[in-house]
Amino acid sequence: EQASEEVSKSLQAMKEILCGTTDKEPPTEVVAQLAQELYNSGLLVTLIANLQLIDFEGKKDVSQIFNNILRRQIGTRSPTVEYISAHPHILFMLLKGYESPNIALRCGIMLRECIRHEPLAKIILFSEQFRDFFKYVEMSTFDIASDAFATFKDLLTRHKLLVAEFLEQNYDVIFDDYEKLLHSENYVTKRQSLKLLGELILDRHNFAIMTKYISKPENLKLMMNLLRDKSPNIQFEAFHVFKVFVASPNKTQPIVEILLKNQPKLIEFLSNFQKERTDDEQFTDEKNYLIKQIRDLKKP
Numbered sequence: 596e597q598a599s600e601e602v603s604k605s606l607q608a609m610k611e612i613l614c615g616t617t618d619k620e621p622p623t624e625v626v627a628q629l630a631q632e633l634y635n636s637g638l639l640v641t642l643i644a645n646l647q648l649i650d651f652e653g654k655k656d657v658s659q660i661f662n663n664i665l666r667r668q669i670g671t672r673s674p675t676v677e678y679i680s681a682h683p684h685i686l687f688m689l690l691k692g693y694e695s696p697n698i699a700l701r702c703g704i705m706l707r708e709c710i711r712h713e714p715l716a717k718i719i720l721f722s723e724q725f726r727d728f729f730k731y732v733e734m735s736t737f738d739i740a741s742d743a744f745a746t747f748k749d750l751l752t753r754h755k756l757l758v759a760e761f762l763e764q765n766y767d768v769i770f771d772d773y774e775k776l777l778h779s780e781n782y783v784t785k786r787q788s789l790k791l792l793g794e795l796i797l798d799r800h801n802f803a804i805m806t807k808y809i810s811k812p813e814n815l816k817l818m819m820n821l822l823r824d825k826s827p828n829i830q831f832e833a834f835h836v837f838k839v840f841v842a843s844p845n846k847t848q849p850i851v852e853i854l855l856k857n858q859p860k861l862i863e864f865l866s867n868f869q870k871e872r873t874d875d876e877q878f879t880d881e882k883n884y885l886i887k888q889i890r891d892l893k894k895p
Contacts, residue, residue: 603652606656612629639661646692647697703745720761758801759800763803797835809843809850812849812852815840815853834881840854842885855894
């Protein structure tokens with residue numbers, strides 16, 4: 596108990612040095628000294644490794660200290676980003692934090708701050724551990740699963756060129772895992788995953804990935820099934836992925852065949868699809884456009 600109190604006091608003192616107080620700015624030289632000591636002594640690593648042992652307020656202080664020191668710049672350099680790049684296990688300790696309910700959300704806050712920096716995002720993306728996200732976003736604790744999804748989404752949308760390179764190199768593995776999320780029993784995970792998929796394939800940086808995704812007949816079949824999901828929200832998100840298959844001017848032969856085979860059914864289905872969305876003009880226009888595209892399809 597006494598040790599715990601002393602740790603809390605020291606964390607508050609560190610936070611004050613780094614963040615200053617309401618009436619005074621933090622002194623630059625002292626901040627630089629403290630930062631250097633955090634690196635040299637390995638204390639930054641120790642704090643994260645032992646986050647479980649620190650009390651509630653102390654955990655908050657650790658995440659504030661960590662995020663503050665991560666944002667610190669000297670000219671164009673970010674010393675803490677350089678430090679973590681050289682000690683990448685820090686990132687994986689934070690990621691593994693999702694497995695411990697009492698530190699998961701704090702680790703998430705620190706992890707998202709790391710992801711803002713491209714070199715750190717790259718380490719996580721191209722690591723074996725990236726695939727752990729598919730497990731974390733399906734966790735039974737709603738808060739933790741949502742937080743993990745927020746981090747996962749950040750990782751796949753923040754650094755566009757890096758993500759495009761990553762998805763192209765790892766397409767098969769990632770999209771196999773991703774498909775499981777689209778079959779999830781968890782409504783929130785399923786909806787968020789569909790929405791993110793729509794965002795990813797409609798992003799111009801991911802043109803190569805989009806082309807590959809919409810060439811596969813099994814992906815089209817999945818979207819057609821999701822258009823008939825019992826949840827209107829999931830139907831709506833599926834519509835935004837489905838439209839890419841239909842609107843593409845370069846459809847592959849198997850895609851054309853599926854659309855032709857279901858031509859009358861699809862026209863009828865889309866004509867009555869979510870008619871209650873009367874105030875959404877863009878949706879109505881897109882729907883009419885898809886109906887026209889499907890109607891104009893000819894056997895090759």
